[in-house]
Amino acid sequence: MSLTEQPEAEPAAEAAQEHLRDRISADSLTTRRDYLRIVATVSGGLALGGVGVAAGILHRHGDSENLPETRKVADQLLPGQSVAFRFPGDEDRAVAVRLVDGTLVGYSAVCTHLACAVLWRADRGPEGELYCPCHEGVFDARTGEVAAGPPPRPLPRIFLTEQLDGSIWAVATARSGEPAKDALCRQFADARPDMTERLGCPGATPAPVNGQT
Numbered sequence: 001m002s003l004t005e006q007p008e009a010e011p012a013a014e015a016a017q018e019h020l021r022d023r024i025s026a027d028s029l030t031t032r033r034d035y036l037r038i039v040a041t042v043s044g045g046l047a048l049g050g051v052g053v054a055a056g057i058l059h060r061h062g063d064s065e066n067l068p069e070t071r072k073v074a075d076q077l078l079p080g081q082s083v084a085f086r087f088p089g090d091e092d093r094a095v096a097v098r099l100v101d102g103t104l105v106g107y108s109a110v111c112t113h114l115a116c117a118v119l120w121r122a123d124r125g126p127e128g129e130l131y132c133p134c135h136e137g138v139f140d141a142r143t144g145e146v147a148a149g150p151p152p153r154p155l156p157r158i159f160l161t162e163q164l165d166g167s168i169w170a171v172a173t174a175r176s177g178e179p180a181k182d183a184l185c186r187q188f189a190d191a192r193p194d195m196t197e198r199l200g201c202p203g204a205t206p207a208p209v210n211g212q213t
């Protein structure tokens with residue numbers, strides 16, 4: 001045998017290599033199978049969530065007829081900033097945004113397509129956007145209306161107030177596309193007759209003046 005000739009592989013070494021090849025292909029099969037199962041589970045969950053929402057089985061943002069408990073959202077929110085919070089219930093994802101011109105807006109952060117989480121992207125467009133990464137859904141930051149992608153309805157609105165100390169509070173919600181006055185009249189009806197009168201809600205009774213009934 002010359003110095004450049006390779007020795008023939010020993011039978012034992014060949015068997016070991018064969019075994020290793022089998023292990024590698026078995027592992028990659030397992031990994032692929034697991035991956036597909038995870039994807040199917042996630043996709044199935046999303047699809048079920050969408051069907052559940054469409055069929056009215058699952059809770060939808062703003063479904064409550066009653067005035068929710070007021071909740072503090074942030075100590076302060078500067079232009080271009082956002083904060084995630086839960087409202088009206090502990091399971092209801094929501095987002096508050098201070099637009100660059102100072103306007104404060106709040107929305108449900110549950111996409112109206114298949115209920116994925118909606119994210120705030122400050123660096124998109126002149127005033128940012130609300131974005132759903134599941135299927136590239138985009139919502140207008142100022143109105144909550146659908147700007148792109150498959151979502152069928154605007155994001156439900158959350159009504160926010162700002163106190164003198166700069167703190168921000170969530171006070172009420174609207175259903176997707178529901179006019180603000182209708183939403184507030186619906187929720188203030190029993191709890192805040194003074195507010196329903198000020199808003200001019202249908203059926204509002206005048207509040208008593210100077211203790212008169």
Ligand code: FES
Binds near residue numbers: 112135151
């Ligand atoms: S879940 Fe499909 S775009 Fe949001």
